Amino acid sequence: MAMSFNNDVISLSKVHIETAPYGIAFNIDINSESADQDTTHTIDLQNAFLKFKKKQIHRIKTKKKKKKQFPAIPVALNSKEKLELRGKFISKLYSYIGTPYARRYHTPDCIYYKRELFLDCCGLVRRVLRDLCTDFQFCIGPWNQAYMYDTLPIKLASTDEMQPGDLVFVSATYFDNNRKRQIHDMVHVEVWLGDGDKTIGSRWFKGTVQVLESYRFVSKSYYNMEYHFCSIDTWLEGVCHSFCPDHKWITRPSTPPKHSIFNEHLSCGQCDST
Incomplete structure (x- = not known):
């Protein structure tokens, strides 16, 4: 299979499709036939995504650790x-x-x-x-x-x-x-x-x-x-929340939703297909 791009001919000589725990991995060997040189590139989409996912989970964990905890009932000051x-x-x-x-x-x-x-x-x-x-x-x-x-x-x-x-x-x-x-x-x-x-x-x-x-x-x-x-x-008095009935000013939770791909407890089969 081949396609033209910027006057070069790109031939997709090998396409490997493999099953994996999180879906399907595509390993594509791309051969660029140009006057200057032929270059072979291997693209591993799954590994790139898993690295990104790991980095995001680490960022979320770090953010949660840094968050200060305060008493449910503030200590009254005189x-x-x-x-x-x-x-x-x-x-x-x-x-x-x-x-x-x-x-x-x-x-x-x-x-x-x-x-x-x-x-x-x-x-x-x-x-x-x-x-x-x-x-x-x-x-x-x-x-x-x-x-x-x-x-x-x-x-x-x-x-x-x-x-x-x-x-x-x-x-x-x-x-x-x-x-x-x-x-x-x-x-x-x-x-x-x-x-x-x-x-x-x-x-x-x-x-x-x-x-x-x-x-x-x-x-x-x-x-x-x-x-x-x-x-x-x-x-x-340690109280800071909106007293306005029209504006609640609610923050989004820092923990990923149950079905988020960045929820570290999510495994294959837990995602909704809808």
Whole structure:
């Protein structure tokens, strides 16, 4: 059997079909008859797939081992301990001052372009919470500021009720009508410092994590801005899940489904044929 490809004639001289525990293996000897040289290639699809499968199973196992375990019922903190955790939260935020927002807003000749770490507004809060996950007794999910807003049910009427470490959320409408609308129109988040109207956050595309003189600002990306003040007391109690009836924010399980080819316990005959 032969076929033409780029003016060369490829002859399939040998096709070996073998049964195997996971299906059928095709070993094909391909002879390329060209003016320059004849090359014989052996393709073992099954071995390549089994190597890939083994690598994926190892990756999944490693990910599960790294996942921290937290008590089913968080240990209750007293008022003093909660205050200390707020301080620890803010201190950790300060450790990221100078971290740029995102690489895509910088050119290769910029000092920030080659940085390894970039943190946008929600990325900063998420990073600090994960750094302190043992203290907070939970691992926050991967979503943005809208998710964080849904996990903090204690809404505050004004800044007079705010404590250092509480969050200031911004809801707004994008100028760009083609841009995807955020859940609850929530577009930004910063952390209240309790020093006048100061916050700490990652606000500007070409900027860095910094202390900001006021939570109020004018954006070039959105308008109709509204500010929402949320207490982090729920987080301080070791609780982090959505309280919004419309958005559950459920993570996909890290363990492969029962019939997944990456489930190491799956053997031939267990797969559905439908």
